[in-house]
Amino acid sequence: MPRGPIAILAGAGQLPIQLLSHLERTGQEVRVLAFRGFAESELQRRAHATVDLLDLKTIMGTLDGWQPQAVSLVGAVRRPGFSALLSAYSLLRNMHEVKEVISRGDDQVLRGAVMLLEERGHKVVGAHELAPGLVASDTLTGARRPEAEDREAIGIGLDLLASLSAFDIGQGAIVAHRHVLAIEGPEGTDRMMRRVRKMRQSWLGLRRREEGGVLIKAAKRGQDLRVDMPTIGPKTVVEAARAGLSGIAIGAGSTFVLEQDETLKIADRLGLFLTAVDLPWMEKPIA
Amino acid sequence: MPRGPIAILAGAGQLPIQLLSHLERTGQEVRVLAFRGFAESELQRRAHATVDLLDLKTIMGTLDGWQPQAVSLVGAVRRPGFSALLSAYSLLRNMHEVKEVISRGDDQVLRGAVMLLEERGHKVVGAHELAPGLVASDTLTGARRPEAEDREAIGIGLDLLASLSAFDIGQGAIVAHRHVLAIEGPEGTDRMMRRVRKMRQSWLGLRRREEGGVLIKAAKRGQDLRVDMPTIGPKTVVEAARAGLSGIAIGAGSTFVLEQDETLKIADRLGLFLTAVDLPWMEKPIA
Numbered sequence: 001m002p003r004g005p006i007a008i009l010a011g012a013g014q015l016p017i018q019l020l021s022h023l024e025r026t027g028q029e030v031r032v033l034a035f036r037g038f039a040e041s042e043l044q045r046r047a048h049a050t051v052d053l054l055d056l057k058t059i060m061g062t063l064d065g066w067q068p069q070a071v072s073l074v075g076a077v078r079r080p081g082f083s084a085l086l087s088a089y090s091l092l093r094n095m096h097e098v099k100e101v102i103s104r105g106d107d108q109v110l111r112g113a114v115m116l117l118e119e120r121g122h123k124v125v126g127a128h129e130l131a132p133g134l135v136a137s138d139t140l141t142g143a144r145r146p147e148a149e150d151r152e153a154i155g156i157g158l159d160l161l162a163s164l165s166a167f168d169i170g171q172g173a174i175v176a177h178r179h180v181l182a183i184e185g186p187e188g189t190d191r192m193m194r195r196v197r198k199m200r201q202s203w204l205g206l207r208r209r210e211e212g213g214v215l216i217k218a219a220k221r222g223q224d225l226r227v228d229m230p231t232i233g234p235k236t237v238v239e240a241a242r243a244g245l246s247g248i249a250i251g252a253g254s255t256f257v258l259e260q261d262e263t264l265k266i267a268d269r270l271g272l273f274l275t276a277v278d279l280p281w282m283e284k285p286i287a
Numbered sequence: 288m289p290r291g292p293i294a295i296l297a298g299a300g301q302l303p304i305q306l307l308s309h310l311e312r313t314g315q316e317v318r319v320l321a322f323r324g325f326a327e328s329e330l331q332r333r334a335h336a337t338v339d340l341l342d343l344k345t346i347m348g349t350l351d352g353w354q355p356q357a358v359s360l361v362g363a364v365r366r367p368g369f370s371a372l373l374s375a376y377s378l379l380r381n382m383h384e385v386k387e388v389i390s391r392g393d394d395q396v397l398r399g400a401v402m403l404l405e406e407r408g409h410k411v412v413g414a415h416e417l418a419p420g421l422v423a424s425d426t427l428t429g430a431r432r433p434e435a436e437d438r439e440a441i442g443i444g445l446d447l448l449a450s451l452s453a454f455d456i457g458q459g460a461i462v463a464h465r466h467v468l469a470i471e472g473p474e475g476t477d478r479m480m481r482r483v484r485k486m487r488q489s490w491l492g493l494r495r496r497e498e499g500g501v502l503i504k505a506a507k508r509g510q511d512l513r514v515d516m517p518t519i520g521p522k523t524v525v526e527a528a529r530a531g532l533s534g535i536a537i538g539a540g541s542t543f544v545l546e547q548d549e550t551l552k553i554a555d556r557l558g559l560f561l562t563a564v565d566l567p568w569m570e571k572p573i574a
Binding site: 159160163166167169183185191199 | 443446447450451453454455456457466467468469470472473474478482486
C-alpha cells in the first residue's frame with residue numbers, strides 16, 4: 001500500500017515552520033497548504049499551495065489531489081465571524097447542523113473542521129504526535145524554581161482553568177497573591193499579559209518589580225490536542241517579564257514550547273521560572 | 288439616644304453623588320469623606336473632608352469625630368498595589384493577619400475594610416439599603432426584549448459567573464452565539480467591552496452589526512453587597528453598543544443602575560435590550 005505525504009494545514013506562528021523543518025529533517029515527505037493572511041511569510045514561501053481559510057472547496061480539492069497519509073492542522077487562526085463561517089460551512093453541509101456546530105464556540109468549530117476532514121477519509125493527527133520533541137516534557141524547567149507563593153498561584157490557576165473547562169474559554173490565566181488578575185479569552189495570551197501590564201502601570205504608587213504573579217497555561221479538559229494545543233515561546237516569556245510576573249507554568253505533555261532552548265535561556269536571563277506541571281484532568285503525558 | 292449622621296466614604300463614579308443627593312432630599316444628615324484621586328470633583332466640592340485612600344489613621348479619626356449612626360463605602364476605588372496595602376494596614380493590625388487578609392483578592396480587601404470599621408464600633412451599611420431606588424428591580428426593562436438566542440447567552444453567562452464565584456473574579460462576562468468572548472477582571476466592565484470591540488474589529492471580514500452578544504453582570508455568590516455591588520449606567524450602554532452587543536442583563540435586586548431613566552432611554556435609542564434577571568444564588572431581591 002503506497003503511503004502518501006503528510007499534509008500540514010498551516011496557520012500563523014512559528015509552530016508550522018518548526019513542524020515542517022522537523023519532518024523534513026526526518027526525511028518525511030510533506031505538503032504544506034498555507035492559510036493566506038495567517039501563515040508566516042517564510043512558510044508561505046515554503047508552502048506548496050496557499051488558500052483562504054474559508055475556501056473549503058479548494059482545501060478539500062487540494063487534499064484530494066495529495067492523498068496524504070495524515071493531515072495536521074497547525075498554527076493559529078483567528079475565529080472568523082459567525083456569518084462568514086456560516087456561509088463557508090454551508091457549502092458543504094446541512095445548514096441547520098452547521099449552525100448548531102459553529103455556534104458552540106472555538107472548540108466546536110475546530111471539531112467541525114476535524115469532522116469534515118475525517119468524513120472525507122483523512123486521518124487527522126496532531127503536531128505533538130508528529131514531533132513530540134516540540135512538546136513540554138514533565139521535567140522541563142529553567143534555572144529558577146517557583147517559590148511557595150508561586151506554587152499556590154499555580155494551584156489556584158489550575159483550579160480556575162478546570163472549572164472553566166465546560167465553557168470553551170480559558171487556556172490561560174494570571175494569578176498574583178491568590179488574586180486572579182486575568183482570564184484569557186479569544187484575544188490570546190500575549191494580549192492578556194499586556195492587559196495586566198497596563199492595569200499594573202495604572203495602579204497607585206506601584207513598583208512593578210514587587211508584584212510577581214504567574215501565567216498558567218493549560219489545555220482544557222476534553223480539549224482535542226490535535227487541533228488546539230497551548231503554545232508558548234520566547235515572546236511569551238518576554239511579555240510575562242514585562243507584565244511583572246515571576247514565572248510561567250504550563251501543562252506537561254500538552255503544551256508546545258517553541259525554540260525550547262532559546263525560551264529557557266530567555267527565562268533564565270529575565271529571572272523568570274518556567275515549569276511544566278501535570279494536569280490532573282489529562283491523561284499521562286505523551287512519552 | 289442621639290442619632291448621628293450617615294457617613295459616606297466616597298470613591299469614584301456617580302453613585303456616591305446620587306446617594307448623597309438622595310439622602311439630602313430625604314432630610315437625612317450626611318457627612319462625606321471623599322477619597323483623593325478617586326471621588327468626582329463635584330463630590331469633592333460637596334464633601335466634608337478629603338483623604339488619601341490608604342490614610343487609615345485620618346479616616347478612622349474623622350469617623351470617630353463624626354460619630355455616625357452608619358457608614359457606607361460607595362464608589363469605585365482601584366485595588367492598590369500589594370505593598371502599599373500592606374504598609375497601610377500594618378499601621379493598624381497584626382502584620383501576619385493583614386498579609387493573610389489582603390493576599391486573598393478584592394473581596395477580602397473590602398471585607399478587611401468592613402472588619403476594621405466594625406471593630407471600631409461602626410455599623411457598615413450598603414448604599415442599596417440607604418437608597419433602594421438606585422437598585423435594579425426585577426421588572427426593569429427597556430423597550431426591546433431579549434430574543435431566544437440572547438436568553439441562551441444570558442443562561443451561559445450566569446452559569447459561568449456562578450462557577451467563577453469561588454475565585455474572587457468575574458462580576459461580568461460577554462457571551463455571543465454560545466461563545467464566551469470575555470470575562471471581566473480587575474480592569475472593569477468598560478475595558479472588557481472595549482477589548483471585545485477591538486477583537487471584533489480585527490477579525491476577518493466582519494460586519495459588526497451581525498455579531499450581537501450579551502453583557503451579563505451579576506454579583507457573585509457570597510459577595511458582600513454593602514461594599515461591592517455591580518453598577519451600570521448610561522456609559523455601560525454606550526460601550527455595549529460600540530462592542531456590537533445586542534443587550535445587557537443584570538442581576539435583579541443586586542445591581543445599581545445609575546440615572547435609571549437616562550440609561551433606559553439610551554438603551555432604547557441604541558436598540559439594545561436591558562433586562563434584570565433573578566440570580567439563582569442570591570436571596571430574593573430587596574423590595
